[in-house]
Amino acid sequence: MKNKTGKKRHWYDYLWIWSIIYFSLGFFNILFAWLGMIDFILPLIFAIVGGNKWFCNNMCGRGQLFWLLGRNLKCSRKKPAPKWLSSKWFRYGFLAFFMTMFGTMIFQTYLVFSGANSLRKVVKLFWTFKVPWEWAYNGSIFPDWVAQFGYGFYSLMLTSTLIGLIVMVLYKERTWCSFCPMGTMTQGICKLKNK
Amino acid sequence: MRKAVNDINRCVACGVCCKECPRQAIEIYKGCYALVDTGVCVGCGICEKACPAGSITVSDTEEGR
Ligand code: SF4
Ligand code: SF4
Ligand code: SF4
Numbered sequence: 001m002k003n004k005t006g007k008k009r010h011w012y013d014y015l016w017i018w019s020i021i022y023f024s025l026g027f028f029n030i031l032f033a034w035l036g037m038i039d040f041i042l043p044l045i046f047a048i049v050g051g052n053k054w055f056c057n058n059m060c061g062r063g064q065l066f067w068l069l070g071r072n073l074k075c076s077r078k079k080p081a082p083k084w085l086s087s088k089w090f091r092y093g094f095l096a097f098f099m100t101m102f103g104t105m106i107f108q109t110y111l112v113f114s115g116a117n118s119l120r121k122v123v124k125l126f127w128t129f130k131v132p133w134e135w136a137y138n139g140s141i142f143p144d145w146v147a148q149f150g151y152g153f154y155s156l157m158l159t160s161t162l163i164g165l166i167v168m169v170l171y172k173e174r175t176w177c178s179f180c181p182m183g184t185m186t187q188g189i190c191k192l193k194n195k
Numbered sequence: 196m197r198k199a200v201n202d203i204n205r206c207v208a209c210g211v212c213c214k215e216c217p218r219q220a221i222e223i224y225k226g227c228y229a230l231v232d233t234g235v236c237v238g239c240g241i242c243e244k245a246c247p248a249g250s251i252t253v254s255d256t257e258e259g260r
Contacts, residue, residue: 007219046226053226057210067211078244086207086248171247177209178248187208190226 015061016068022061023161026154030121030136030147033154040182047186051193056183063177066164070173081171086178092188098160098181101127105152113145120148124155125162197238198256203228205250212242212251 025032039062043055056063070076084090111117121134133154137147164176177183199212199220206228213221213229220235221242229242229251240253 051225053208053210053223056208057213057223063209063211080249081247083249086205086250091207173245173247174209174211175247177211178207183207183209187226190208194225194227 010058012059013064015059016064017061019061019065019161023158026136026150026157028136030133030150030154031140031142033150033157034146036153036157043182043186044189047189047193051190053183053186053190056177056186062161062164063174066168066174066176069165070168076168076173077170078173079171081167081175081178085167085171085175091179091184094179095181095184095188102156105149105156108152109145109149112148113143119144119151121151123151123158126159196233196256197253198233198236199231199238199240199242199251199253200256201229201231201251203250205248207248207250209247211245211247215241215245217241 022032022036025035039060043053043060046052046055070078108117112119119137121132121137122130123133124130133151137150140147160176160180164180167175201212208223208226208228210223210229213223216236217239218235218237220232220237221229222232224230231251233256238253242251243253
């Protein structure tokens with residue numbers, strides 16, 4: 001099958017389906033949130049080993065989903081985003097913020113691991129709003145910290161997707177990509193590699 | 196000649212332009228920025244409309260064919 005621009009379609013053009021499956025799985029069982037690590041590790045491997053952004057450019061399901069909803073389903077105003085949103089200081093600032101939040105999440109996981117805290121079955125949206133999510137976990141063969149990481153990671157994934165959807169509606173389809181921490185990080189690595 | 200010109204200091208190398216270009220005139224150079232092959236570009240502006248960072252624009256350039 002060919003698309004509008006006459007390019008051949010590949011299996012990885014359908015990875016937007018993976019984004020939907022990911023959130024659905026995590027809705028029913030929070031342990032599936034761990035699968036999101038693939039979307040963290042793969043782009044980094046491409047950048048560190050290959051020195052490219054092949055992940056962003058070809059196989060990011062999230063980017064594809066924003067394009068599909070924004071362009072094909074016309075859910076985007078397609079207006080240029082404010083310039084500061086894709087400026088270097090905002091992009092690297094957001095990356096730093098994101099990494100800090102990632103670190104906090106790892107620390108929460110550690111607290112459950114060490115027994116200082118007990119497992120909290122909530123998904124935290126926008127790093128602020130706690131949404132009860134207890135149906136997604138009823139114990140497993142794994143220790144509690146594994147589930148805690150799941151909740152933390154799922155919160156991060158859901159929050160970033162929601163931010164992405166908001167900027168998709170307000171601005172261009174893939175505005176999220178202009179300040180996505182993974183995108184910034186992989187481009188940064190590529191730039192360092194090609195110095 | 197109207198051609199796509201990319202501000203490589205703004206470009207986030209997301210590859211949206213590259214994906215949408217009907218002439219396949221764009222490549223993401225080493226994961227750093229979008230590089231336009233001005234010999235292939237027809238100045239249609241599809242990339243400009245797609246770019247989320249407002250970094251690629253179609254404008255008059257000296258170097259044409
Ligand atoms: S910038 Fe982020 S959302 Fe966009 S394609 Fe890359 S990893 Fe995916
Ligand atoms: S102006 Fe048209 S042909 Fe030229 S690079 Fe952009 S999308 Fe491709
Ligand atoms: S769409 Fe814009 S930001 Fe993305 S690679 Fe092309 S020129 Fe760069």
